[in-house]
Amino acid sequence: MKEEKRPIFGIITTAIARRQHWKRRRSGYMPSAIWQALEQRASELGLTTCLFRPEDLDVRRGRVNGVVCVRSGETKVWRRITCPLPDVVYDNVFVHLSTTPALKRARRFFENRGTPVFNPRLGNKAELAAWLRNYPNLWNYHPETMLFTDPAQLEALLKSHQSVYLKPVLGSAGQGIIEIRTQEDGNYLVRAVKYGKDKRSFTRVLGTAGMLAFVRAERHRQRYILQAGCELLWIDKGKIDLRTHLQRNQQGEWEVVALIVKRGSPGSIVSNYHAGGSVHSWYWLKRWAKDNDFELPRRRELFQLSVAICNAYADKSPYLSSLGLDLGIDEVGKIWLLDVNARPGRNILEQEQKIRCTQLHAEFAYYLCYHRQ
Incomplete structure (x- = not known):
């Protein structure tokens, strides 16, 4: 009786060595415990896991050259082999590498083919x-949130909230966040963390004119959202x-x-x-x-x-x-x-x-x- 074909679970990643470097390995490849747990669960569900880099996709021949766990009894060996095109793809490429031409081509290819690619970028x-x-x-x-386009937006929020935050539209891990807090004397406490190229923190006390001049300069430096502070x-x-x-x-x-x-x-x-x-x-x-x-x-x-x-x-x-x-x-x-x-x-x-x-x-x-x- 012919064995039923197992669906291919493709994982597009840059965490494995490039194909031209693979043959230089003198010892067998063994992925981290996390990858092994993923492959084990996929195998239990009847899926064959194939890890591949964006450039490993062969569009013309309709296949990928990826890393697969080959089982023989209790023995597991991870090998680079040629696989059919995956039935589903997990996008595991780091965010800072997610705009490379090879990855864009791969995403577009699978999208046009109707292959689901999960773990997408959701938006800023x-x-x-x-x-x-x-x-x-x-x-x-x-909290009340808006794209920062005019310092008047900030002034309006500060009339109804004790503090307002400027958050970089593309920020993450708390980088570049600025807090502006109203003080009893009418001045503003301006604080930032992981700010600028040197990721420094700073604290300033500014009057209204100084605060508005500061946020005008920030608006031209990068895009922010304004978010009302919650105490x-x-x-x-x-x-x-x-x-x-x-x-x-x-x-x-x-x-x-x-x-x-x-x-x-x-x-x-x-x-x-x-x-x-x-x-x-x-x-x-x-x-x-x-x-x-x-x-x-x-x-x-x-x-x-x-x-x-x-x-x-x-x-x-x-x-x-x-x-x-x-x-x-x-x-x-x-x-x-x-x-x-x-x-x-x-x-x-x-x-x-x-x-x-x-x-x-x-x-x-x-x-x-x-x-x-």
Whole structure:
């Protein structure tokens, strides 16, 4: 009886050696534990995993030269072989390499062929905010946000909010964020983190004219969104926010992989781990709330809101597979959506959570192979 053909789960990545360097290896190739966990889960689901670089796609012959795990009993050997075109593709190329000509050609080829490519870029901060405005029930959790085009916008926001943030439209990891906070004497406290090419921090106290001159110069330097400040919780002089990490499973549904509490370094305007912050458990925050007689929202409410937000963005991008949501809790216990990360980093996840994320990529690939409409 002829064995049924297994679907090919292609992973387009730059994490493997180029083909011309492959033969120079004197020892067998063994990928990291994360890649092995992904391949193992895919194999359990009946998929053959093929890792390939953008330039490994042979459009003319309709095939890819990729790295595949070849099994013989209990033995596993990873080899570079020629494979048929994949049935589904996971885009694993780093963001800063995602505009190379070879990758653009590969994406365009698979799109024209009707092959689902998941883990897409979702849009910049202005586009993400604009999309969520289409969902009024969810927009209620979002601070007032707009593309910064005129200093008059900032002046208007500062009349109704104690602080306003300028966030680079293409920013990530807290880089280049500027906080402008009204002072009792009528001046403005202007602070920034990871600012400019040298990624420095600064603090300035400016009058109205100086503040407006500063933001005019910034508007010409790069594109920003303006976001009204939410007076979030602080613990031991560190700003608190939450990260929910969600991915889609083999039913195509969103699964919460992690809920992480982030605390900024003392006095910092951001809580990012890359900016010197620390990570804690939800139970750590619950203990603080109990000791300080503060009523936190229920964890179930955070999860339900996170899933609803992910579903809204999946309407925008049907092959969206993962999201990291930065949520804040203000001084009266209200939840705020502060930021959306379509390709969330995993450096703050525990090892078992990282492995689960990897397994979910295989499960979503299975869903796209068999159950997508």
